[in-house]
Amino acid sequence: MLKLAVGLLTAAAVALLLDWYAPSGAPTPVGRRRWAPQPGPGAEAANLLWVVQVSDIHISKFRDPKRAPDFEKFCSETIDIIQPALVLATGDLTDAKTRDKLGSEQVEAEWKIYQSILKRSKVMEKTKWIDIKGNHDSFNIPHLDSIWNYYRKYSAWHKDGSFHYIHTTSFGNYSFICVDATLSPGPKRPYNFFGILNTNQMKELSLMATASLHSNHTIWFGHFPTSTIISPAPGIRTLMSSATAYLCGHLHTMGGLIPALHSQHREGTLEIELGDWMDNRRYRILAFDHDLFSFADLTFEEWPVVLITNPKSFLYSSSAHEPLVKILYSTHIRILAFSPSVITSIKVCIDGVHVGNAHQVSGPLYVLKWSPQNYSEGFHHIDVTVQDASGRISTRGHIFAMEENLSLRFGFWPSFILLTDHNVLARALFGLMVLIQIALLVIFRYLRKPPLKEKPGLLTLTSYSLHVFSKTNTFYYSILVLNLYTLLGPWFVGELIDGHMGACFSYGVFVGGSFLQGGVTFLVGILQMLFFNLPLMAYLCWCLSLRCQGHSFHSHIRHVRYLTAVLFHLTMALLLAWQVYSCYFLQRTYGTLAFFLSPMRTWLVVLTSALIYKTWTLKSSELRTYIVEMKNCQSS
Numbered sequence: 001m002l003k004l005a006v007g008l009l010t011a012a013a014v015a016l017l018l019d020w021y022a023p024s025g026a027p028t029p030v031g032r033r034r035w036a037p038q039p040g041p042g043a044e045a046a047n048l049l050w051v052v053q054v055s056d057i058h059i060s061k062f063r064d065p066k067r068a069p070d071f072e073k074f075c076s077e078t079i080d081i082i083q084p085a086l087v088l089a090t091g092d093l094t095d096a097k098t099r100d101k102l103g104s105e106q107v108e109a110e111w112k113i114y115q116s117i118l119k120r121s122k123v124m125e126k127t128k129w130i131d132i133k134g135n136h137d138s139f140n141i142p143h144l145d146s147i148w149n150y151y152r153k154y155s156a157w158h159k160d161g162s163f164h165y166i167h168t169t170s171f172g173n174y175s176f177i178c179v180d181a182t183l184s185p186g187p188k189r190p191y192n193f194f195g196i197l198n199t200n201q202m203k204e205l206s207l208m209a210t211a212s213l214h215s216n217h218t219i220w221f222g223h224f225p226t227s228t229i230i231s232p233a234p235g236i237r238t239l240m241s242s243a244t245a246y247l248c249g250h251l252h253t254m255g256g257l258i259p260a261l262h263s264q265h266r267e268g269t270l271e272i273e274l275g276d277w278m279d280n281r282r283y284r285i286l287a288f289d290h291d292l293f294s295f296a297d298l299t300f301e302e303w304p305v306v307l308i309t310n311p312k313s314f315l316y317s318s319s320a321h322e323p324l325v326k327i328l329y330s331t332h333i334r335i336l337a338f339s340p341s342v343i344t345s346i347k348v349c350i351d352g353v354h355v356g357n358a359h360q361v362s363g364p365l366y367v368l369k370w371s372p373q374n375y376s377e378g379f380h381h382i383d384v385t386v387q388d389a390s391g392r393i394s395t396r397g398h399i400f401a402m403e404e405n406l407s408l409r410f411g412f413w414p415s416f417i418l419l420t421d422h423n424v425l426a427r428a429l430f431g432l433m434v435l436i437q438i439a440l441l442v443i444f445r446y447l448r449k450p451p452l453k454e455k456p457g458l459l460t461l462t463s464y465s466l467h468v469f470s471k472t473n474t475f476y477y478s479i480l481v482l483n484l485y486t487l488l489g490p491w492f493v494g495e496l497i498d499g500h501m502g503a504c505f506s507y508g509v510f511v512g513g514s515f516l517q518g519g520v521t522f523l524v525g526i527l528q529m530l531f532f533n534l535p536l537m538a539y540l541c542w543c544l545s546l547r548c549q550g551h552s553f554h555s556h557i558r559h560v561r562y563l564t565a566v567l568f569h570l571t572m573a574l575l576l577a578w579q580v581y582s583c584y585f586l587q588r589t590y591g592t593l594a595f596f597l598s599p600m601r602t603w604l605v606v607l608t609s610a611l612i613y614k615t616w617t618l619k620s621s622e623l624r625t626y627i628v629e630m631k632n633c634q635s636s
Contacts, residue, residue: 091134194519494594
């Protein structure tokens with residue numbers, strides 16, 4: 001009966017997780033806008049707008065010499081071919097890391113390279129170029145008026161802060177709202193990985209959202225995914241609920257592990273992270289075709305580029321934000337195709353059946369007459385194969401549908417990464433881990449130790465060692481204070497910004513007269529607990545259990561299984577080495593003072609060494625009761 005109840009609870013929890021983190025396409029919230037079915041997508045080159053996004057460029061003075069030349073080629077050649085109405089560069093324009101990759105600072109030479117690329121390519125004369133800051137562009141900047149804020153001097157946009165840009169066309173206005181959540185002051189890495197919006201910034205964004213309601217579409221864009229933005233109530237996702245999509249970067253598709261880091265808010269707003277230019281040379285083209293939104297994530301120099309704008313992908317649809325009814329009333333399949341060479345053929349297949357070849361209308365627009373009523377029920381798959389005069393072939397396809405009550409779901413992991421408030425989750429996990437270790441100490445400190453009646457097994461021995469550990473004042477108070485200090489005390493004091501002293505706590509950073517809420521600090525705290533505090537306690541308990549069995553440091557190697565002893569000591573040695581390396585990283589990043597004023601790094605290395613030494617040199621008289629009990633138990 002108990003197993004059944006646990007199984008049902010587990011199934012319910014999994015169902016809730018999937019429902020929350022795998023939102024379906026084409027939601028139909030109450031009170032949505034009413035759309036006219038006409039004009040629908042037809043054979044004319046009308047009501048069509050396309051935009052390009054690039055992110056995480058990371059122009060570097062020290063790494064990847066091809067990165068900047070490739071980016072210049074992108075600005076001069078790729079943009080010439082695609083000819084977008086607008087280009088959005090969503091942050092991390094420069095790398096801002098030192099040669100050894102440990103430190104971080106604004107490198108003026110990188111900004112000059114970035115600006116020279118924009119000027120030499122004349123890209124700002126060909127299109128509207130909007131570039132915004134990322135966390136790397138804010139490293140080591142004490143305030144926005146600082147001479148190190150090179151963004152103001154060398155970027156195309158120049159202005160700090162969020163803003164509302166309206167792109168006007170003959171068929172309506174399109175709003176683009178920038179979310180600037182970069183930190184000011186901007187500490188060195190890694191403590192500005194999360195963005196922060198204060199109450200005043202949220203009010204500004206709310207006014208922009210209201211002003212954008214009369215536009216055909218609203219696109220929000222920023223560097224940070226909403227899951228890495230700390231914002232006051234009602235939260236950043238609520239503010240952008242009237243937007244069709246939120247475009248961002250920052251996560252580099254989790255190092256390529258999740259190539260399509262896309263999901264959808266419950267209100268229907270798409271959140272689509274773009275992979276980085278830095279290593280993967282990714283960029284995106286997005287289009288509004290008769291106000292149907294579509295996009296394609298692309299790789300530099302892979303031609304032809306293909307984007308099917310009608311019928312659009314059902315997964316990326318939102319009936320609350322776009323006129324999906326127009327697909328049913330359209331007369332033509334519509335495709336945008338770009339290539340340095342002439343497009344020679346565009347073959348269209350639906351559900352595996354070749355339905356014809358699209359022909360060019362004007363520029364990159366190709367169309368093919370169709371009857372959408374033939375596909376009015378259920379899901380269907382469209383594939384478009386484009387070939388150019390150079391023999392290059394590209395195929396793109398997706399699932400489409402006319403019925404809005406169907407459901408497709410985004411993947412669990414992309415949704416988990418984009419829709420979870422990671423600072424809240426990290427804070428809860430960190431607090432729970434500290435609480436668990438403190439609770440273990442206190443419980444075993446005051447819990448009466450049961451007598452050993454037979455040779456102890458693994459669980460009994462583990463419990464016994466926790467009793468010994470918690471009832472020995474030196475270890476009990478050392479680890480108790482360590483965990484309380486991990487939670488409450490300053491981890492280190494140093495130059496979080498060059499020339500500006502600051503202090504780092506688990507719950508945030510004080511620097512330049514400002515307090516920056518914790519985000520990555522909680523993640524660092526989790527790593528500290530998981531890979532040092534908890535293993536240290538486990539290692540010390542193991543050592544004490546050996547002492548209770550009458551072993552010394554030299555004798556235990558002969559009497560304990562060799563592999564077990566090596567595994568325990570090697571693990572602790574590696575973790576201690578990681579702690580020592582953290583001290584070195586601290587010195588290289590925040591200065592020599594931070595190295596010496598670091599209770600959670602430098603001082604902890606000393607404390608750990610002292611505690612390990614103490615376990616093996618502790619007088620046997622202090623453990624006499626436990627040693628006698630263990631010997632009696634083993635001899636019986």
